Amino acid sequence: MEEQDEKKFVKDICRRDVDFSQWYIDVIRKAELADYAPVRGCMVIRPYGYAIWELLRDALDERIKATGHENAYFPLLIPESFLAKEAEHTEGFTPQVAWVTQGGTEVLEERLALRPTSEAIICQMYAKWIRSWRDLPVLINQWANIVRWEKVTRLFLRTTEFLWQEGHTAHRTDDEAREEALKILELYGDFMNEILAIPVYKGVKTDRERFPGALQTYTVEALMPDGRALQTGTSHNLGQHFAKVFDITYLEEDNKLHYVWQTSWGVTTRLIGALIMVHGDDAGLKLPPRVAPxxxxxxxxxxxxxxxxxxxxxxxxxxxxxxxxxxxxxxxxxxxxxxxxxxxxxxxxxxxxxxxxxxxxxxxxxxxxxxxxxxxxxxxxxxxxxxxxxxLEAIQGDMLAAASAYLKENTKTVDNHDDFYLLFEGRPGFVRAPWCGETPCEDQIADETGATIRFIPLEPEDARGKDCAGCGGKAKVWAYFAKAY
Amino acid sequence: MEEQDEKKFVKDICRRDVDFSQWYIDVIRKAELADYAPVRGCMVIRPYGYAIWELLRDALDERIKATGHENAYFPLLIPESFLAKEAEHTEGFTPQVAWVTQGGTEVLEERLALRPTSEAIICQMYAKWIRSWRDLPVLINQWANIVRWEKVTRLFLRTTEFLWQEGHTAHRTDDEAREEALKILELYGDFMNEILAIPVYKGVKTDRERFPGALQTYTVEALMPDGRALQTGTSHNLGQHFAKVFDITYLEEDNKLHYVWQTSWGVTTRLIGALIMVHGDDAGLKLPPRVAPxxxxxxxxxxxxxxxxxxxxxxxxxxxxxxxxxxxxxxxxxxxxxxxxxxxxxxxxxxxxxxxxxxxxxxxxxxxxxxxxxxxxxxxxxxxxxxxxxxLEAIQGDMLAAASAYLKENTKTVDNHDDFYLLFEGRPGFVRAPWCGETPCEDQIADETGATIRFIPLEPEDARGKDCAGCGGKAKVWAYFAKAY
The missing domain is CATH 3.40.50.800 (Anticodon-binding domain)
Structure with a gap:
């Protein structure tokens, strides 16, 4: 009787091994986590999905506050001229910006961007607020909605509008900023492990994958059951790049004006997508107890x-x-x-x-x-x-253990071009391979295999003496490649 | 020594009796509650202000959930055609809408509104989700940002972008919807009393002041120290107005399709403005303990x-x-x-x-x-x-008592035209007066005195036998008038 009911009920969910993408969408819609909104690429987060978001948001917010950060709220609308101040940043985001051109009956003199990220508006305010070394560090976070005009969207993973938190900090020294960016990376990793039961790799992005305007982008990367990697959070050491463009200076104890050093970091509603994929099975969702409504x-x-x-x-x-x-x-x-x-x-x-x-x-x-x-x-x-x-405690631990075993099993090391290319005819998960360190080589690998470098370990692993798995030239470091969402 | 410091420190705050508006802005900026953003009418809520918002939000959220409501998240962007479906609603909000006309490099075929309120998008989804009586009631709330292109703005009280919660419910019967709208009005009143230490009047709006598209708008109204009223929350009984326009039907137990009955209700970051004004003094802010960071x-x-x-x-x-x-x-x-x-x-x-x-x-x-x-x-x-x-408990109680005494002292009853008009040469607070019930009379009073009817008590007070304080005609009910923010 129970058997029969089950078959009847779950008949509308595609099996994972038949079509993973379809299974993913079926679970979201049948479990009423989210629904498509009328505007292309937008979603409605339904009460059950939003309850999961609230649980993970509150758990993360607690950790963000416990490390001395405060929440604030900056405006949704950013004048085009602000966004245009930082060239690399502009180039990176402009293709994705939605523009407000009319307010009421009035045609605006300057277009306003819906924030695709908030560096431009926050830096503007920091320039005004920060005066002396006494004002530093500034450790501010915000929970907000973000709009990016995406061409290809998928519920939770990539949507035109999404929810996130974005931290924006300002410091007196280079070291302090780097430490902050790394501290947050650690915090994200622990949070994903302990709350979401999702094991992640932590590392640094290559130039190709860096956040536009950042000195370094640190990343946490998880592995989905279809063998594709998912970037679940990033933390950027912005250096003095934005400080110089937005003129964020402070009076040091030496009585001279200095530029601040900055970071920014964020995670998004994409984490719900990761939860669904990492833990789910053919019967549907499987929630870690700490985020189960x-x-x-x-x-x-x-x-x-x-x-x-x-x-x-x-x-x-x-x-x-x-x-x-x-x-x-x-x-x-x-x-x-x-x-x-x-x-x-x-x-x-x-x-x-x-x-x-x-x-x-x-x-x-x-x-x-x-x-x-x-x-x-x-x-x-x-x-x-x-x-x-x-x-419930045991389930939380067992789910992390199962996901960790999967991640380990699906991280392979190869040290030559042929094995590397052969592996990427499928979806091997993470592939650790020697790399020459050159962007053109990285581009070529991406073009030929669809795989990108997800990260270089925080303690780079020396690969000198090996040949680059891409171009065959002299390798420098071991890099972690994967096909990714 | 202390005296001297004080003088020095507070010299930049205007005295309340010299210029109340200036005092209000000074407190907000000196206490670092908020700052002006570069886009006209937008504000940044700074960490101290946002911490107050978090405390009041969480306290209200707890009450909203305790009464069976769930949170969800609906999109920011609403296609123009949706907004246009409901004529009264459109007319009410279109002059205030900010429009997105471009996404990335693409010029949009249809303009997208930044939500000025979310009935149009939520009703669209409810029409899809609600099928049978088993799906009712739907009791959903969301915390979100709202954009309204305002001509005159003031920090917290009226800003182009603000934060709020908006509840949207659907019911099987007229009675159930009315009860819901009134239950929320009660909840708002208790919340403002118990958490914000702000006493409020509860009542119903006249046709002139009704929410566009609503059957009835219930309101909570507070009194500021400058004698002006502030609407601190509204709860609307929408009837079947939106259900008919958006075709939200369900299959009743009688096996026939019926339209649902709806409500919507909200409070905004304006509440922080109320907190500042109701409790503050010449030394600055005075926070009720329950929302003091x-x-x-x-x-x-x-x-x-x-x-x-x-x-x-x-x-x-x-x-x-x-x-x-x-x-x-x-x-x-x-x-x-x-x-x-x-x-x-x-x-x-x-x-x-x-x-x-x-x-x-x-x-x-x-x-x-x-x-x-x-x-x-x-x-x-x-x-x-x-x-x-x-x-702290005593302070919370004493602050409410002080504000309640002020409200009582500044609520006056008059029963004739001359006294009524004389009072409104100043800012008398709330004035209870007999009214004929006609909108043209209400319009004329507003034009001549600047006062509007803030509410009619929930249990209307019979004023037959009296002359209308406005037009001198036959009065019907006692109405509460005030100049308002």
Whole structure:
């Protein structure tokens, strides 16, 4: 009976091995995480998807604040002349900018950009606010919506409008800025590990992949089950590039004006896409407990005679779990059968399902089912809250372990051109290979294989003595290549 | 010495009785709540201002969720054709819309509005999502940025871009929708009372002041110290107006298609403006403890000999208060003198200042000063956490009481044309007067006095037998008039 229901319910979700992209979209729409909006490339984040965003946002926000940063809010609209001040930045973003040209009935004298990122407006304000060394460091973050006119979009991963946080800091020294950028990289990595159960590589981008206007871009990179890499966050050491363009100076203790040193860094709603892909299976979403809006769903199994009693006990169970600090939910909808609910909550990725029927009540147990392993346990009723807490912790750890094993298995080392090219006829995951360090070689690899350098490790690995996997010239460092989203 | 510092420090804040508007702007800029952005009418919400916003947002969000609502996120960009669907709505908002006409290098075929409010996009999605009575009610809220091209702007009170929450609900019956709109009005009122310490009147708007497209607009109205009213939140019963235009139907249990009944409701960053005005004084901001980013600031009074000891004890004091659950801050900046800090934290409105000097240490006390009354108390060191908690509660209550007394004193009743017009030669606050119920009369009063009807009480007060304070005709109800922001 349960088997049958399941087949019926999930028939509309494409199998992952048949068409991964279709599976991804099916899960998002069936689990009601998001929907397409009428404007091309825009999405609506539905309540269940937004609840996940709130959980991950709050967890990250706490870490950002704990490291001394404050939140603020800068305007959506940026005058074109500001964006144009920094040449590299302009070139990088202008093709993606949406322009406001009319306000009410008035045609604007200067076009206004919807922020594609906020360096231009924030630097303008910093130039005004920062006066003396006493004002430094400035450690500001904002949570905001961003608009980039994308040609090819995909729900959560690349949308015309998305939500993100962007940190913008100003410092007295080069070292301090570099340390800040690296501290945030570390913070992002820990957050993804501990909260999202997503293992990531940390490294630095090549010139080709650098943020326009940055000295160095640090990156966290995850691996999706289709073998493609996903950049899940970046942290930029901006040097004095923007400071010089926007004239952000301060009076040092030496009584001279100096330019500040800056960083910027961000993660986006794309993280929800990573969560779906990294953890999901053919039954749908599988959420790590720390970002699951419903950590334990209580499903009563009711029969005519005992219905009232079982419902009351299911209610008490859900209440007890909530009091114990879990995000618990009683699914007491009358119009759906238990089997249907089981499938729906598997699709929605609730880490624990707690079934309570007359037999469970009789035996003094709750039948608990883990979403990740589908393991079924009869848990004594009086121990359920403690058991659920421990098990959610175990699930969180097991999900990270499973994803870490996958990442490790799908990171391969090759040291010659032929093996490298052969691997990229498929989607091998991350490929560690010797590289000459030259952008034209990197471009050629990208053209021929579709793979790009995702990062160079923070402690570069010396590859001298090897031949570059791309051009065959003298290699300098080991680089990590992948096809990427 | 302290006196002198104060004079020096606050010399740049205009006195309230000299120029209230200037005082308002001075406080915002000196307390670093917000700053002007380069685009006309836009503002930057600086960290201290944004911390207030976060506190009030989280407190309100908790109440919105506790009443069964979920958050979601809908797109910023709305196609012109959607906005144009509802005639009254269009007419009301089009003069204020900012238009995106270009995306990247592409000129758009259809202009896209930056949302001036989200009914048009949300209704479009509801039409798609809502199928059966099982899907109702839909209780969704969103926190978002809004753009309205305003001609005259003022920080927080009216800005081209602002932040808000907007609830959008859909129901099976007329009664349910009306109840929802009124429940939210109640929720807003309680929130403003209990969290912001701002007393408000609740009522219903006249046709003239109704939200474009609504059946009824309920409003909460506060009174500012300059005698002008400020609308601090609105809740609209939309009836089936939008449902018919956007074709939002559902299959009832009677197996027929019906239109849903809707509401929408919102409050904005304007609430920060209300906080500043209602509670502030010539020394600056005065924050109710529940939304004060710093509830208790610890200022060490140091002298060369005892500096180390006092600083260590001040640190321990701040830590102890934080552990006790207060938002405490140690101001240990070396470059500023205590008197300067006293004034700065008065300007920034911290409800409690705790001074700790060598004499306090000797006596085993902390010298506590209340921001609202400036009352100074020597509190035994071992009782300070409990005392601070109790006193913050007392301050919260006292601030509400003071504001309530002001509101009461400045609500006057008149029952004839001459007294009414005489009162409005000044700024009398709220004036309760008999009114005929006719829009042309209301228009004429507005033209002649600058006062508008802020609300009619929820339980209308019968004024038959009286003459209308405007036109002298037969009155129907008592209306509350004021000059307003």
């Amino acid at each position: 419903v950590q334990a769903v209580v499903v009563p199994i009711t029969f005519e005679k005992t219905k009232e009693d079982v419902l009351a006990k299911a209610h008490a169970l859900a209440d007890e779990l909530e009091v114990a600090g879990l995000r618990a939910k009683l699914d007491d909808r009358d119009e759906y059968k238990p089997g249907w609910k089981f499938n729906e909550w598997e699709l929605r990725g609730a880490p624990l399902r707690l079934e309570l029927g007359p037999k469970d009540v009789e035996k003094g147990v709750v039948t608990a089912v883990r979403r990740d392993t589908r393991e079924k346990t009869a848990v004594p009723r009086d121990k359920i809250a403690a058991w659920a807490k421990d098990t | 710093v509830q208790a600031v610890v200022v060490p009074i140091t002298f060369e000999k005892t500096k180390e000891d006092v600083l260590a004890k001040a640190h321990a004091l701040a830590d102890e208060l934080e552990v006790a659950g207060l938002r405490a801050k140690l101001d240990d900046r070396d470059e500023y003198k205590p008197g300067w800090k006293f004034n700065e934290w008065e300007l920034r409105g911290a409800p409690l200042r705790l001074e700790l000097g060598p004499k306090d240490v000797e006596k085993g006390v902390v010298t506590a000063v209340r921001r609202d009354t400036r009352e100074k108390t020597a509190v035994p060191r071992d009782k300070i956490a409990a005392w601070a908690k109790d006193t």
